[in-house]
Amino acid sequence: MKAGRLNRLFNPGSGRCLDVALDHGFFNEGSFLAGIESLPRAIATLVAAAPDAIQLTVGQAPHLQGIRARAKPALVLRTDVANVYGTRLPRALFSRMIDDPVAQAVRLDAACVVVNLFCIPDQPELADQCIRNILRLKPACDHYGMPLMVEPLVFQPNARAGGYGVDGDPARIIPLVRQAAELGADIIKADPTDDVSMYHKVVETAGGIPVLVRGGGRAPEAEILARTAALLQQGAAGIVYGRNIIQHPQPARITRALMAVVHEGATPSAALALLG
Numbered sequence: 001m002k003a004g005r006l007n008r009l010f011n012p013g014s015g016r017c018l019d020v021a022l023d024h025g026f027f028n029e030g031s032f033l034a035g036i037e038s039l040p041r042a043i044a045t046l047v048a049a050a051p052d053a054i055q056l057t058v059g060q061a062p063h064l065q066g067i068r069a070r071a072k073p074a075l076v077l078r079t080d081v082a083n084v085y086g087t088r089l090p091r092a093l094f095s096r097m098i099d100d101p102v103a104q105a106v107r108l109d110a111a112c113v114v115v116n117l118f119c120i121p122d123q124p125e126l127a128d129q130c131i132r133n134i135l136r137l138k139p140a141c142d143h144y145g146m147p148l149m150v151e152p153l154v155f156q157p158n159a160r161a162g163g164y165g166v167d168g169d170p171a172r173i174i175p176l177v178r179q180a181a182e183l184g185a186d187i188i189k190a191d192p193t194d195d196v197s198m199y200h201k202v203v204e205t206a207g208g209i210p211v212l213v214r215g216g217g218r219a220p221e222a223e224i225l226a227r228t229a230a231l232l233q234q235g236a237a238g239i240v241y242g243r244n245i246i247q248h249p250q251p252a253r254i255t256r257a258l259m260a261v262v263h264e265g266a267t268p269s270a271a272l273a274l275l276g
Helices: 002-009 039-049 061-065 101-107 124-144 170-182 196-205 221-233 251-264 268-273
Strands: 017-021 053-056 074-078 080-082 095-097 112-119 148-154 187-190 211-214 238-241
Touching (some): 080 112, 170 196, 196 211, 238 251
Parallel strands (some): 148 187
């Protein structure tokens, strides 16, 4: 039954979710390890700050699930590993799923699994791999009652943006979000549009499936809090932030500030004051 697991992800009061992504080490990029050099320490810090969920890999999820606490963030399990984030792309790109991903998620007591749906210029084979991954996951998720989060990612040409250059063009984000919905996503994790006021169109095309917004690269505190509030006003069901939390000088405080915006409707200025 997916509803029970979804209830662990989404706050019962606000109906929204704050998921902190700590799965960056899966992708073999040294720069992604900033802030999570000691993952057990990072996880312990975040558990104390009490976000709704923490996104981890199969090798590191036991650090969260081994914590002896009745109330702790739900586990979102990353199911695929890819090599698409370098400033220079390798000759062959891939997106590979872990073996028997949903059964592993069940054994780890995950509340959700997440998988990528890449759209990278001149890489149709990679898009095919992603679609095959989702098509394999969907029936297994339905069988086990495991919510499926699909992460549609539209990249700019690597020669122009290099290494994690997401494309905020609604004309490219919206069709990929719709494809994620058509493939059977229970939750969609999508990039913000360059013009935040257009994000309601992303939410609309998801057809009632909750849309969580990715945080992307590091941004100043005031900017990230204001953007979060604006995206929620456009209908987003929550956020999935990684580097804007784990690379912050005070990860617990920025988590609490974001929680105030997401769940309590705090203004960006009020949330900023919580950082003190």
